[in-house]
Amino acid sequence: MSTPRSEAVAAMAPLVEMRAVTKRFRVRRGAFHTTEIAAVSEVDLGLPRGTAVGLVGESGCGKSTVARLILRLLDPTAGSIRFDGTDITTLAEAGLRPLRRRMQLIHQNPSAALNPRMTAFASIAEPLVVQEGARGGVLVERVAALMAEVGLPGEFLHRYPHEMSGGQRQRVCIARALALGPSLVVLDEPTSALDVSVQAQILEFLQSLRSGHGLTYLFISHNLAVVRQVCDRVAVMYLGRIVEEGPADAVLSAPLHPYAQALLAAVPRLRQGGVLPSVAGDPPNPASPPSGCAFHPRCRFAEARCRTERPDLVAGGDGERRVACHAVAEGRI
Amino acid sequence: MAPPATAVPADGLPAQPAPRAPQPATGSARAWRLALWLLSRSFSSMLGLALVLFIVTLALLGPWIVPYPADAEGAINLLNKLEPPSAAHWFGTDEVGRDILTRVILGTRVSLLAGLAITLAATAIGAPLGVLAGYSGGRLRETIMRITDMFLSVPGLVLSLAIVAALGPGIGNAVIALIIVWWPGYVRLAESKTLAIKEEPYVEAARVVGASRARILFRHVLPNCLSPLIVKMSMDVGQAILAVASLGFIGLGARPPEPEWGAMISVARTYMPDWWWYAVAPGAFIYVSVLGFNLLGDGLRDILDPRSHRG
């Protein structure tokens, strides 16, 4: 039994804490040669309880890898990950199983996230069967309740994924994620495969779920407008590192890091015609990352120091946020 | 802007509840009709289906429809030996005067059962091994796949010859030998399919809810591997029939007087070319059944390919 005091301390500690987490993948180059690619490097990130933290960046920046590290679908190469006070960095699958019910994942593409040969009922029932051995009438009742909660009529119970629309499939995925009453839900681009009119419905629903169940979200998206709508905090990633992290409103209205600025400026706005490329070039290849600050080849503020010395993620700006940029630290931005 | 006058209800009226729109049928009834429709669009698939149904019907009804049931095994009627095809004996008679049509029809059951047994047993052994190898990776995969490679690197018929030679000739041993050389193909197929499926998000979703490895394999991976396995099985039934006949032909499978196609051709060979009809009938039946199962397999491939389900 925990004392009220330790409970209060636990409530203040973040639900998830990543410390200097690094993930390297081995990649084959030719028949005899393998190299290592760092997908995620020294990431420090906390998910405070009950908040929605956005993770943004372009493809290959490592945001999905961060999600899978938190869920321990991947094993970190270095660093530590704590989930609700438990160090899960090296926990074996058997030790993880009880924690699995508390952390859930919602995929980008609901069509691929549902087994095409399982009905909505079978998909939603799976976590209940696996974790609790539920069966029979109890199982049917609980699945029906979950379907009602995500707004799916009972007639969908025995439909296969190909007999549903994209929005309905995503609701089945959400019901499956909710089945075990999780504390953390990792949403990996949950609406990017959906039409915009459906996206609005799903986002609204996700927000009401979070407040209703007191959930903590890690919300991965490349759509900054969606992140701004849903998230309390946001972390911007570039080539496996967090370059800026802070309150969503502040970061997404007045970003400090030059990459975050470029990202924001590149979003086509509805009510102003034309678009100016905010930054030249492509994101670099993770197999041969640039020296110093990974963004320096594309950065208009880059100086000699940026080419040689990697900036640390340190408090910057109003003190509410962390930025990894020499120019910001030196007051040039 | 004034709306044009029309006979329809005036503007501003509340919308009538729309009559429920007809919906396309869903569920398994539609799936079956769709499958038949897809099959019926291709002449060769329909031909394959017809040939397979023909062979299966003969196998089922054989003993009751043959014109000379007594000729199955022992009957000897030397007066009628080696008669050419006629109204009484459509495919002629053999060296002891038995009706060839009767024997060929009765041979259908032997060949079909042998072909099905080989294919089903090879799948039952190979598919789970392949799924296991593909999903687990590492040392287990290496072990399974290298053993598979060892079997695949020896020509199948040569290996089965050796095995039958060791076990002794006979149809049962021929089937066992062919199962032993047949399963590695299924390991390869199931493994490659599994490698693709294990990257699917729904497999990851199952891991996230804490599903065990066995559950993931048998609930998520194996059912989604089935389509290519079914196609291969259909094609393999024909190939297995051919292999059984080959063993029969060289005297290691079914042995005369058992009415088996390969064994019949083996005997008929000595009567070529003067009594040519003796070899033609069993040869034609082998040809028809192999062709039928191959064409059906091609048709099934089209049906089971999700891309052909559009619309």
Add this chain to the structure above:
Amino acid sequence: MSLLEIADYRLAFDTFDGTHHVLDGIDLALDAGETLGIVGETGCGKSVLAKSLLRLNECPPARVVSGAIRFKDQDLLTLDARAMRSLRGRAIAMVFQDPASFLNPVLGIGAQMTDAICGQDGAQPGGRRRSRREAARMAAELLASVGLPEPERILASYPHQLSGGMRQRVLIAMALAGKPALLVADEPTTALDVTVQAQVLALISDLVRSRGLALILISHDLGVISAACARVAVMYAGTIVEEAPTQALLAAPYHPYARGLIGAVPDLDRPGSRPRGIPGSIPSLLFPPSGCRFHPRCPRASGRCGVEKPLLRGIAPGRRVACHHPEGA
């Protein structure tokens, strides 16, 4: 005289379940040098319409029910296959969503580009085939014109050695090889990252301006359309429901669907404004709703909407809407 004119174009797909009425009476015109965006959600028929301009829909299952597509006075629907081939790329060129799948992975960029250039010559009646060397020089020029540095190096590389943005630039360069009058771009930036998307959109806008190209840009993203197109047509379930200058439509849409679509887009600069979804879901094109195809989801629908199909009619200068009860009218 318009460059492109689509009149009452209807296209159906015959499938096992029956006939899907995918395009239902499309009317659209485009002048030389004009930029038109076509926006709509999954299954609205925008890609099918784009492919129709090059007759790329496979027939069957596709079947033209009625209508005409005139390009410079030629009806594309009645052209013979040879004439159509010579038109593809030379008069109308197309860029697709996924640049990776339109490049052959085992052929070098140089080989693919010179093939495309020489292919254009062959399709030209009485045309002279350029030599390989000439074609290679032209390929390098084209690559430079789409803003790719070191064209020689690009020509010598294979598709997998290029980034997504570079591949899309290569495809745009190939599309320009035949000096087309009309560029059809089907979701050209959907597979790209947002910073690269901005670069490619700026490139397309530059090319349109400098070469006097007409552009039809298909997208599900109103922001992309707003960035690159002066005019926009909104499609819903196989029909054009509204057509207008882009900024005018975004400021004050007439059609309830267009309004719903705009209202569903989250606005990065106004986080307080809650995007709203459109209730209901996309109708089946197998049994499309009677009358106006949007009426079952429409907040303004009346009895008339379920019976009488609204025609696309002029409602203000430069603006057309297909609605019995347009907003603000």
